Amino acid sequence: MNNLAPKLTSEEYEKNFAEIHPPFTPNSAAAEANRCLYCFDSPCMKACPTHIDISTFIKKIASGNLKGSAKTILSANWIALTCAKACPVEVLCEGACVYNARGEDPIQIGRLQRYVMDWYVERGMPPIFTPAPKNGKSVGIVGAGPAGIACAAELSLMGYGVTVYEAKSEPGGLDTWGIAPYKMKREDSLNEAKMVERLGATIKTGMRVGDNISLDDLIRKHDAIFLGVGLRTPTRLRIPGEELAGVHDALTFIERVTTRKWSSVDVGKRVAVVGAGNTAIDAVTEAKRLGAEQVMIIYRRSSEEMSAYDFEFELAKIDGVTFHFLTTPKRILGTGHVGAIECVRMKLGAMDADGKRSAEPIPNSEFQIPIDMVITAVGQTPEKSFLAQIPNLKMDRGNVWVNPETYQTSSPKFFAGGDCINGGKEVVNAAADGKKAAHGIDNFIMSNE
Amino acid sequence: MADLSVNCGGIKSPNPFWLASAPPTNSAYQVCKAFEAGWGGAVWKTIGEPVMNVVNRYGSIDYNGQKIIGLNNIELISDRPIEVNLKEISETKKLWPDRAVIASLMVESKRETWHEIVKRTVDTGCDGIELNYGCPHGMSERGMGSAVGQVPEYCAMITGWVTEVSTIPVLVKLTPNISDIRFPGRAAKKGNASGISLINTINTIMGVDLDTFELNPSVGGKGGHGGYAGPAVKPIALNMVSQIATDPEINLPISAIGGISTWRDALEFILLGASSVQVCTAAMHYGFRIIDDMVEGLSNWMDEKGFQSLDDVRGKSLRCISDFGNLNLLYKAVARIDESKCIQCNLCYVACDDTAHQCIDLIPHNGKNQPKIRESDCVGCRLCFIVCPVEKCISMVRVDDGKEAITWNELMKQMPQPLTWEALRQFQHKHGIEIH
Ligand SMILES: Cc1cc2nc3c(=O)[nH]c(=O)nc-3n(C[C@H](O)[C@H](O)[C@H](O)COP(=O)(O)OP(=O)(O)OC[C@H]3O[C@@H](n4cnc5c(N)ncnc54)[C@H](O)[C@@H]3O)c2cc1C
Ligand SMILES: Cc1cc2nc3c(=O)[nH]c(=O)nc-3n(C[C@H](O)[C@H](O)[C@H](O)COP(=O)(O)O)c2cc1C
Ligand code: SF4
Ligand code: SF4
Numbered sequence: 001m002n003n004l005a006p007k008l009t010s011e012e013y014e015k016n017f018a019e020i021h022p023p024f025t026p027n028s029a030a031a032e033a034n035r036c037l038y039c040f041d042s043p044c045m046k047a048c049p050t051h052i053d054i055s056t057f058i059k060k061i062a063s064g065n066l067k068g069s070a071k072t073i074l075s076a077n078w079i080a081l082t083c084a085k086a087c088p089v090e091v092l093c094e095g096a097c098v099y100n101a102r103g104e105d106p107i108q109i110g111r112l113q114r115y116v117m118d119w120y121v122e123r124g125m126p127p128i129f130t131p132a133p134k135n136g137k138s139v140g141i142v143g144a145g146p147a148g149i150a151c152a153a154e155l156s157l158m159g160y161g162v163t164v165y166e167a168k169s170e171p172g173g174l175d176t177w178g179i180a181p182y183k184m185k186r187e188d189s190l191n192e193a194k195m196v197e198r199l200g201a202t203i204k205t206g207m208r209v210g211d212n213i214s215l216d217d218l219i220r221k222h223d224a225i226f227l228g229v230g231l232r233t234p235t236r237l238r239i240p241g242e243e244l245a246g247v248h249d250a251l252t253f254i255e256r257v258t259t260r261k262w263s264s265v266d267v268g269k270r271v272a273v274v275g276a277g278n279t280a281i282d283a284v285t286e287a288k289r290l291g292a293e294q295v296m297i298i299y300r301r302s303s304e305e306m307s308a309y310d311f312e313f314e315l316a317k318i319d320g321v322t323f324h325f326l327t328t329p330k331r332i333l334g335t336g337h338v339g340a341i342e343c344v345r346m347k348l349g350a351m352d353a354d355g356k357r358s359a360e361p362i363p364n365s366e367f368q369i370p371i372d373m374v375i376t377a378v379g380q381t382p383e384k385s386f387l388a389q390i391p392n393l394k395m396d397r398g399n400v401w402v403n404p405e406t407y408q409t410s411s412p413k414f415f416a417g418g419d420c421i422n423g424g425k426e427v428v429n430a431a432a433d434g435k436k437a438a439h440g441i442d443n444f445i446m447s448n449e
Numbered sequence: 450m451a452d453l454s455v456n457c458g459g460i461k462s463p464n465p466f467w468l469a470s471a472p473p474t475n476s477a478y479q480v481c482k483a484f485e486a487g488w489g490g491a492v493w494k495t496i497g498e499p500v501m502n503v504v505n506r507y508g509s510i511d512y513n514g515q516k517i518i519g520l521n522n523i524e525l526i527s528d529r530p531i532e533v534n535l536k537e538i539s540e541t542k543k544l545w546p547d548r549a550v551i552a553s554l555m556v557e558s559k560r561e562t563w564h565e566i567v568k569r570t571v572d573t574g575c576d577g578i579e580l581n582y583g584c585p586h587g588m589s590e591r592g593m594g595s596a597v598g599q600v601p602e603y604c605a606m607i608t609g610w611v612t613e614v615s616t617i618p619v620l621v622k623l624t625p626n627i628s629d630i631r632f633p634g635r636a637a638k639k640g641n642a643s644g645i646s647l648i649n650t651i652n653t654i655m656g657v658d659l660d661t662f663e664l665n666p667s668v669g670g671k672g673g674h675g676g677y678a679g680p681a682v683k684p685i686a687l688n689m690v691s692q693i694a695t696d697p698e699i700n701l702p703i704s705a706i707g708g709i710s711t712w713r714d715a716l717e718f719i720l721l722g723a724s725s726v727q728v729c730t731a732a733m734h735y736g737f738r739i740i741d742d743m744v745e746g747l748s749n750w751m752d753e754k755g756f757q758s759l760d761d762v763r764g765k766s767l768r769c770i771s772d773f774g775n776l777n778l779l780y781k782a783v784a785r786i787d788e789s790k791c792i793q794c795n796l797c798y799v800a801c802d803d804t805a806h807q808c809i810d811l812i813p814h815n816g817k818n819q820p821k822i823r824e825s826d827c828v829g830c831r832l833c834f835i836v837c838p839v840e841k842c843i844s845m846v847r848v849d850d851g852k853e854a855i856t857w858n859e860l861m862k863q864m865p866q867p868l869t870w871e872a873l874r875q876f877q878h879k880h881g882i883e884i885h
Contacts (some may be wrong), residue, residue, distance in 0.1 A: 027840045034515070038735050056741065063711040065746035 001246050002337050003372040005269045005291040013262040016289035017181045020315075021085070021111055029115045033061035036107050039098055044109060047096035049432040050077035054093060058112055070120040071128045073113060078153040079146040079431035081121065081192055082175045084114035085184035087428050090311050121191050131199055132159035137445050140165065140222035142209045145173020146427045147418025148228030149196050150434030151441075156199040158442055163222070164201060167208035173230055174419075175427060177255045180282045182289070186258055210386045219413065223448075224441045227400060227409070227416035228434060229387075231380035231424055237274060241332025242376075250275070250283040250377035257286045268372025270294040272341055274329055276306035280377035281316050287375065288319045295321050296369070300328040300346050300359040328359070330366060332374055340368045382420045390414055399423045407437035408444060415441050451751035452758040453744065455489070457724035458644025458702040459618035460577040462489035462549035464744050465715065465759060469706050469727035470495050470553035470579060470622070473737070475527065477537035481544060486737040487744055490549025492646075492727060495526035495581040496534040497555040497566065498593065505666040508655030510681065519681035520730045521655045523666070523673070525587045526555050531566065539573035549725075551620070554611075555581040555593050558603065563610045577617050579704075580608060580642075582633065583624035583649025585676045595649070598624035601636035608640025618643035620704055623689075625682075626652050630689045634699045644702040645693055646727065648686045650676025679730035683708030687721060691770050694722030710739070712746035719759060720766035774858040779880055781849040783827040784834055786820060790842040793817045797833035797843060805832045806885065824848070826885065853880075 008016070024032065036058040044054045053072050060069035073080045089095070089110040097106030120126075139155050141148045144166035152162045170176055172189035179189075193203060207213055218225055234249040236242060246268060256265045271292040273284040276299035288295045297316070299306055302325045306313070316323075324343065331342040345365035349358040381398050394401040394410035400421050402408060407415045417433025419425065453464040467490035468474050468483055475494045483491060502525055510519040527534055535552075542550045552570045556562045570578055582604055584594030597603045604621070612619050621637035623630060625648040637645055652674045656665040664672030686707025693699055705723035709715050710731035718726050731739055756762050786797070798820045801809040808826035811818035822833075829845065837843045864872050877884065 040736060040738075056738070059739075060742050060746070063713060063742050063746050065712065065742055065749055067749045068742060068745040071745075 001266050001268055001373060002339070003269045005267045005293060007263050008291045010263070013290075017262070020182050021114075023118060024108075024111055024115045029061060029112060032108055032112060033058050036062070037098065043096040043098060044093040044107075048076075048093050049426075049428045050083075050435065052076040052080070052093075052113075054109055057116065058107065058109070061112060061116060066116055066119050067126070067128065069116045073116060074128065077428070077431050078150040078196070078435065079175070079192055079427055080113060081117040081188045082146065082179070082184060083428050083431060084110050084117050085188065086175070086179045086426075088309050088311070088426060091309060092428070121188075125191070125195055125198065127198070129157055129199065131157050134161060135159040137161065137223045138163070138221065139224050139226060139441055139445075140218045141226045141228060142218070143167075143173060143228035143230060143418075144171035144193060144203055144205070145228050145230050145418060145430060146175055146192075147230075147420075147430035147434040147437075148173070148226065149193055150431045151226045151228060151415075151417065151438045152201040152203075152434075153196045153199055154435045154438035155441065156196065156201045158438070160442075160445075162201040164196075164203040165207040165209050165213060165218070166203060166205045167211070169205055171203050171205060173228070173430075177258055178251065178279075178282075179258065179427075180254075180286060181258055181260065186260075210389055215389050223413075223445050225414050226434070226437055226441065227387075227390075227414060227420060228418045228430070229382060229416075230419040232383040232386075233381045234376065235379040235381060237329060237376055237378065239329055239331055241334065241338075244332055244334050244338050245336060246334070246338035246372060247332060247374045247376065250279050250375050251380065253283055253375050254279070254286060257290065262290060265290055267292045268338075270296075270371050271373045271375065272296050272298055272329075272369065272371045273375045273377055274298045275377035275379070276301075276308055276323075276325075277377060277379070278308050278312050280375075281308045281312040283375045283377050284321050285316055285319045287373070288321065292373075295319070296324055297321055298324045298327050298329055298341070298343060300326065301348065301357065302326055305348075305356050324369075326359070328361065329374075333368065338371055338374055340370045341374060342366055342368045380419075380424060387420075397423070402437075403440075406440035406443065407433060408440055412444075415444075451748050451756055453489075453748060453751075455725050455759055456702075457549075457704050458577070458620060458642075460490070460549050460551060460620075460644075460725075462725065463547055464489035464747075465719065465723075465725045466490070466740060466743050467492055467549060467551070467704065467725055467727045468732060469729040470551075470581065471729040471733070472524070473729060473732045475529075477541045480537075480541050480550070483732075483737045483740075484541075484545045484548050487740040488548070488737065490551065490576075490725065492551040492553050492579050493527075493534065493538055493575075495553040495555050495584070496529075496531050497526055498557060498588075498591070499530075500525040500528055500587070502528050503668045505668050508666045508675065510655060510679075517679055517730065517734050519653075519655075519677055520679040520733065521653050521666075521675040521677045522650070523586050523668075523675040526581070526584065531569070535569055535573050538570075538575050542574045542576070549577070550575045551577045551579050553579040553581050553622070555584065555588060558592060558597065558607060560610045563607060564614050567611050567614050571614075571616055575617070577620060577643070578611065578615055579620040579622050579646055580611060581622050581649070582607075583622050583626075583676075585624060585626055585650055585652050586674060595624040595626050598622075598633055598649070599627050601632045604633045604636035605639040608637050608642050612641040620644045620646045622646035622649055622706075623693075624649045625685060625689055625707075630692050631696045631699065634693045634696060634701075638699050638701060642701060644704060644724070645699070646704040646706060647693065648682070648689050648707045650678045651682055651685065653677035678707065680708045680710055683714060683717075687717060690718055690723060691721045691767065694764065694767055695770055710734075712743045712750065715743065715747065716750065716762070717766075719763055721770075722764040722767055724759075724763065775856045777854040777856060778860060779849055779853050779855055780847070781882075782829045782845040782847045783824045784822050784829070784831070784843050785824070785846045786822060787842050787844070788819060790839050791819065792839055792842075793819060794838060795820060796836045796838065800832050800836045805830050809833065828884075 057072040094106040138161040141164040171193035175189035271287040346359040418430035470492040508521040582598030588594035589596040702724040705718035706727040
């Protein structure tokens with residue numbers, strides 16, 4: 001890469017990637033827990049996709065029953081540690097807290113959940129659930145992301161023999177490889193995987209289904225299969241110059257950052273991120289934290305339409321990110337290496353099928369921005385070549401179609417959940433899907449008896 | 450998992466948590482719902498003489514944003530007829546054979562009347578009877594409730610009438626509105642009670658409205674004292690329970706009541722000798738669901754400490770209860786501040802300087818004032834420790850060498866009588882105790 005941003009000192013990296021939501025002390029956790037009103041049938045519980053009984057787990061913090069609190073949390077959500085740190089609580093539980101309606105700050109549910117889960121992990125995750133005796137049935141799970149892990153945990157508890165096949169060298173999916181290091185540590189995600197192994201599930205890493213092991217083998221071995229394969233294929237910009245050195249897709253870049261050898265991750269002095277979803281925001285703030293001097297977002301619509309959450313947008317603004325709204329890249333310029341990006345101004349037109357206003361280029365409005373690095377963050381899709389091997393698998397707008405009650409796909413032995421069915425939502429949705437799919441699988445296998 | 454089952458004076462339940470006789474146990478619907486949630490037992494809302502309630506029955510003390518630190522009520526006993534209650538008690542017991550169903554009774558002070566209601570109650574198949582000698586309002590004016598509980602002779606007499614016909618265990622529920630709880634306790638023993646429940650509610654007026662000048666609560670402009678319960682009464686109840694538990698003449702199982710909101714509160718009572726515990730206000734604040742944390746928290750605590758059953762825990766703290774005259778006068782501790790935790794709020798300073806013994810100095814440090822304790826002057830009163838808002842920032846550190854001990858009672862045997870200031874000063878001086 002040309003024009004590299006100078007490396008920082010290790011103290012600077014640590015400071016830049018310090019947690020944005022630091023843990024509670026016992027004092028502050030107790031004070032916050034006692035502030036909770038212990039609502040009945042609470043709105044926070046309804047707002048959580050996994051429906052954790054939030055006021056109950058908080059009440060247990062107040063009474064000093066932390067083990068019971070962990071049980072309340074985990075019995076609803078197997079990915080509770082990651083969720084506590086990475087969930088967009090502002091739009092979920094905390095956004096629904098009744099204190100908002102009283103004009104006061106909501107209870108810090110995410111941090112309280114983290115307090116409990118950290119406590120539980122620090123104590124070596126003592127057993128709190130007893131799996132049912134083995135029922136002799138077996139389920140194969142493709143992908144050890146949050147959807148796969150949650151499904152594996154729930155099935156193990158019900159007595160199923162569970163094998164999780166994971167292509168990568170470590171389990172956890174994007175929780176391990178994708179979530180911003182200032183939100184959580186990848187060890188948190190690895191611990192969640194460990195918890196599932198303790199319930200009796202086997203996780204086989206370095207096993208890409210369709211590659212290291214055939215799909216037919218899986219079909220033969222297992223009574224049902226759960227697909228928690230996420231979205232592997234980055235969407236390309238399809239513009240000239242995309243092949244130049246210095247152009248990266250966001251996931252590849254972010255994966256390098258989360259594995260934490262920050263000084264070995266090169267960034268240009270001037271970095272442009274294309275796209276304005278949460279992944280784009282992560283990429284741009286992470287580039288900035290690695291030492292990039294000028295960071296910008298290029299997005300074809302306006303701030304109204306962008307899918308990044310308000311608090312992510314705020315974070316980017318605090319980090320000094322420049323936003324080029326109503327702008328789309330036309331060409332990436334450079335000889336062998338990125339030197340500039342040519343963009344065109346856009347205007348908004350009528351609503352399109354997705355309910356977003358369409359964006360149209362304004363003729364003759366092209367302009368160039370000198371740039372050293374381009375990161376593309378315009379979405380990912382499930383890996384079609386893999387999914388095509390599954391007999392009769394119906395797709396729906398690029399994602400795997402499932403029955404919304406049972407999570408069964410159109411191919412009866414296959415169930416699915418997480419990003420590969422919703423096109424990319426949050427960890428907590430994957431956690432909820434995995435758990436619900438486990439019950440769909442249980443019904444399917446037991447009714448085939 | 451630890452065994453949480455209890456036997457309180459012959460009344461057995463799978464866990465020690467019972468709902469106290471009060472609105473939560475008004476009906477079969479409620480008691481069944483509570484058992485469904487996991488409660489180990491329920492003392493039915495007191496049944497007996499015909500009564501009629503008034504409206505605006507409860508008052509609350511809210512403190513610093515926390516609701517219901519204390520709850521006061523001017524409610525009477527059940528306002529549903531005896532037959533309705535007895536029928537529901539019988540049905541509930543049939544549905545829940547493993548839970549403790551206890552009928553609370555209060556009728557006029559006539560032997561035949563008591564005999565009749567006791568026999569009818571026993572016929573329901575319930576596990577026990579609780580005699581309500583505590584209601585401090587409405588019923589006491591009619592010669593029942595605390596009017597009985599405040600006169601040990603009546604207490605013994607009525608308990609005797611009940612136990613002479615009852616074939617099931619009889620608990621006597623005491624009123625705290627009395628100067629020495631041991632007297633009615635001994636009276637219950639005399640009347641052959643199987644156990645003692647305490648405390649009932651405490652006489653209180655909750656507050657006065659500064660705009661209307663009426664009491665809170667107000668019944669159309671008028672009010673009066675009611676019975677106080679909830680977290681605020683716990684220390685009073687703990688003391689009274691310990692008094693009953695340590696009285697050598699009484700020696701009866703105890704069902705402890707008063708301000709129990711969590712498993713921690715319950716454990717404190719059990720450590721002071723209670724066999725079962727009863728809860729009212731906490732359930733009225735949050736509903737029956739609180740039982741989940743109570744049972745689970747207690748069980749986790751027992752597992753963590755390695756206790757198998759509540760018998761191993763019960764009464765463990767009673768050995769610490771002592772009279773003032775038996776405390777060691779030479780035990781010495783001073784307050785110490787952990788400056789790494791101190792947030793320089795200076796609450797300790799102002800408390801000590803204005804209202805204790807002037808032994809904290811404010812030392813300027815980095816533009817703030819850092820309180821420092823002059824340990825030589827600290828009398829160890831513990832006020833600063835109590836006001837400090839940071840956990841474990843101030844600690845009381847023992848400074849005597851533990852070699853010598855003398856109690857007031859022992860000292861008085863050595864001292865000239867009548868005691869003079871001079872003699873006491875000499876003793877203090879000898880032991881390095883300087884009073885400023
Ligand atoms: C950069 C980024 C940041 C994010 N930040 C947040 C955040 O802060 N908070 C939040 O809630 N959500 C966040 N998300 C979203 C969240 O990570 C996903 O919604 C969630 O991880 C989806 O879980 P999943 O189990 O469906 O898929 P994934 O986590 O993608 O896991 C799929 C797994 O399947 C494996 N796999 C795929 N194909 C095969 C195969 N053929 N054989 C074997 N294994 C296979 C993959 O290697 C992977 O490990 C973020 C996403 C990204 C991209
Ligand atoms: C509204 C109310 C009604 C009560 N009614 C009765 C009653 O009928 N009989 C009785 O023995 N005690 C009655 N009590 C007292 C309770 O049983 C209990 O002794 C007291 O509330 C203390 O427990 P707590 O601090 O858990 O509330 C009543 C208490 C309240 C708050
Ligand atoms: S709690 Fe129920 S009965 Fe009591 S005043 Fe409110 S609505 Fe009426
Ligand atoms: S009260 Fe505690 S925190 Fe406040 S100044 Fe004193 S020692 Fe420091």
